[in-house]
Amino acid sequence: MSIPSNSKIGNGPRRPVGWTSVIAALSARMAWLSLYLSVLVRHPLEGLAIAWWWLARRRLRALGRLRAAAAGLPQVYRWWSVLHRSSFEDPWPPGLPAPHIIIHLHLASGHDAEAARRACLSVFRQSYTAWTLIVTTQDGTPILPHHAGLHIAPGTFPTRAAALRHVLATASCEYIVPIDSSIQLTRGALHAYAATISDMSPAASRSIHPVVYADQDELDEHGNQTNPWLKPEWNPEMFVAQDYLSAACALPRQAAWSTLERAPSLDETPDDGIVSCLLAYMLIGQNAPSPVHIDYIAATTADRAWQILPPGRMEAIRRLLPDASMKRGPFGTLDCTHPVPPFAPKVSIIVPTRDRIDLLRPCIDSVLRLTDYPDYELIIVDNGSRENETLAYFDQASGDLRVRVLRWPYAYNYSAINNFAVAQASGQYICLLNNDTEVIAPQWLSVMMSHAIGQDIGAVGARLLYADRSIQHAGVVIGMGGAAGHAHRGIPEDDPGYFAQSLIARQATAVTAACLVVSKAKFESVGGLDERDLAIAYNDIDLCLKLRGQGLRNIYEPRALLYHYESKSRGLDFAPEHLARYLRELGVFQQRWSTVGFRDPTHHRMLDPASETYRLKV
Template sequence: MKFLPVFVQTLMRRPHRALGALFWYATGRRVRARNRLRMVAAQLPHAYQMWIDTIERRHEAVADAKTAAERWLRRPTFTIVISVSTADEHAAVLASLRSVQAQCLPDWAAIIVLAEGDRRSFPTSDARISVAEARAQDAAQALDMAIALARNDYIVPLAPGALLSPIALYRYAEAILAGDKPAILFGDHDEIEHRRRKRPWFKPQWNAEMFLAQDYVSPACAVHTADARAAGPIASDLADAALFALLLRVSGAASARIVHVPFVQVHLAQVLPDNQAARVRAAARHLVDARAIVSAGPHRSVRVQWPLPDPAPLVSIIVPTRDKEKLLRACVSGVLSGTRYRNFELLVVDNGSVEPDSLRYLDTIQEHPQVRVIPYDLPYNYSAINNFAVAQAQGDYLCLLNNDTEVLDEDWLTELMRQAVRPHVGAVGAKLLYDDGSIQHAGVIVGMGEAAGHAHRFLRQDDPGYFRQAHVPQYASAVTAACLVVARDKFLAVGGLDEERLQIAFNDVDLCLKLDREGWRNVYAPAAVMIHHESKSRGKDHSPAHIDRYMRELGVLQQRWGTKTHADPSHHPNLERSSETFVIRL
């Protein structure tokens, strides 16, 4: 970030904070100054325009792209496909075509597919633009026709009125030439209104679990033509989600490579219609062999419930505790009486409780047939306590659960287990809420704050937030052990929690990264919801009593996993690394 241009724009709206940043800059503490100014500027209404002016600098990028493309020995070719369904889209199509003609890469053709009965013409002197002779009954048939007519390497579907960035095809070509032939490329997109760009979606890298739930790929993508043809025709009842259905098929191939191009590739001129019902049908058809239950989910998402084995496997729920009888009572009562998944044992690991109320309660719950109280009389070490309990657990699956959690929904364990039983899945984490109902945990972003942070922290549960990402299941680098399920054999295969060097903090992140390194994908499962009274039982890591230990463990995480510079696939480089709320990085 260039300090002075951002300072000038911030000064007009947030003068006190801007001047505070200037003080740090003038006194030589420029990293702190930039961080302060960046966070203030990111909250301003015109933050995106500031980003366009100071970070994107598209005019410079276009000139660089033209120079670079001239040196390429070969260039991938593209067919832009525009399907027109109504007469009032004529002007929108012409605007889209102008953006295609403005591409700095000339190796393209454009095919316009008109709806049945539409006899309009699109006069143009550009021989690269053609109108399909046949007319399409619906969007599914239109896409199939365009795929059959395409003669170039890749197909780029474009909604009427959507504008390609002038270097969009160059960015796709650059990514194609950088590696093995991708089946799908997708970029970021924003919206354009009255010639002003707004609402940028800086997207995560390819995430198959997230894509099932919400289509974040279709608005700005390119599909390899041969792979699109191999996917076969699209059923007419999926017409409202024709491209989503095609992408599901293409991405489902075992050899398919899907590449994220981390640039704003497309500007949408209109809000895309809600096609949730068609996406539900497409996902259900795609997953028919998996026996998954597919239905409409929250915030216009698609909900996929993966099947459970019959009989359901035994889960060992491990709850470390010391005193805090009221917290423990709320946790245990919810587990015993508010959990629909019944095949579990509850191991309460008592780390030296001394309060009479706590001791009486521990004696009482031992009478329940599903509960065992296990004494652990050594000094507090979260990793060691859980590893100790795992050695005595009987379940094939483990649920690590804090004693300061409360069950909100009786399906919490069912939803976690639906993911955990999948062979390629490692750890599965729940959506955790603060007492006021705002989000405490929606997956962990590794590298955030040069360590690890909770995605979407403080977002209201009913707020869609940053493009609904807090509310859809997705692969995650890590999830918190405040509520985490993992297969016992996978937990043991990676050595469990690190009780030597990560006794209290970051042991869950370390566990998840070890699982990921072995090829098991960690999953954030938002349908499993609990309250988490964060750190009420042991206090805050940053308190004076804990800070030295915390800093040591932070150093271990940073050295072991390179979190100072790590780029999490769920977090775009254009988003602020020091913020858990997904704001633009300036």
């Protein structure tokens, strides 16, 4: 069966025009009005304040308060969808060639006929028309709605893998969108894929085209779209831990076909897991181009489908990463641990302190008592302690051959203290550790080192909890609040956060130095911490961004679990005696890294940059 590779429909302007523009504007106005009325009903005083600011012609303030008040409303996604309607939902004007896209739907024996019908109708309703829907079946001709673009492949196929192999072999197109009967494409899905493919066309001479993936939502029990998953850019560690691509993706046909040819074990993959496993073989450990992300919700899945581990995925990744240990994690995730070499590199754990024995003793004792990593030294850097109990504890701790005490008798400068200690450290790797932390998980340093030894890895950060076991740190997002913020701060320890991202190892743009592991050589290659302009605040985030600038990736590792009694030893930055210094360092950091409006690749642009708990940006 031969499928046409291109069709002339054009990929011109992607903005609404004519009546479409008028209707979109009216819909947005109605959405704002509906949003305001809901706020007024639920929060009358705030609703009246918003109205007052609006009538006083302070409309930016009114809209800002309306957005903040609406963020927690249950209907916010419905309003958000109207307010941020995409031009992908409009037809393309004729004029320019557009790529032909194949959609593949496989129907197994005993499939849900109504679900298959809905999946087909979602394709028929596309704003983009240069497509062909190929349906393959396990046991004969299905009863489906008629459409000129629907082709039922002749014959039967014992598995979805066999059917996909047939489609990849016979279609003459660049990309194939695989769906099953539980997935419905949103109206602009194929337009979004086609636009992205067209935008890549100047580099069409490349030998391998990238996977393209998009955002997704799900249907609740009442059939309403809900729970949008606004995804990060390509994140290799996250993909190993969690399949966030397969429900909404376009596969480059040639690369997918080649992968099936070299990995015959994929033919045995269960139907529900074949696309996930195929993607794993295409992307893990391969010299493949990074997948391209589209900021658009292209697929609607069944309720909580994201929480299901695709069948066969763990076995596939185990074959791809044979040296790693693998077990199931919560919410459909995988817990993958890479081994540390038999002769583990030495780590120098650096703990600056000034008195506060009530904090220092639990920190040091927990490291020495619980840490299962085989080779480390612990360097306590004394910044002018005076209390007899603290000085006596230094003598006591020094009796352990793993412990050294260094003296830094100068004004407090976090960056300078740590740079000084790093220069004295004997380890190949450095762990910066605050004195107001306490180890919980014995494997904390081992799992951090399993990442840190990677040649392309910069800093590795831990999962830190407040004393009440709510999250203090689960990675840092640049641009939050105009500077940087801690992802998932304040949520309970067992809360998965935004689509389980607090629970999985993944790339983070930055991590906090309250507990940070990095190669000594890499630390020194970027000049260490900035002791001149960032003596106390933002020096750790600055370090991570310098490492990132060298092409290195920073990692958040949730299995490295510690308490962090934040800033108890040095005081809060917003205390009156520290505020001027903090604002000066904030200004340096913002200017150096242009953090206002920064597009963090780990944080979707349509998530609220003022929220550390991943709310929609209304």
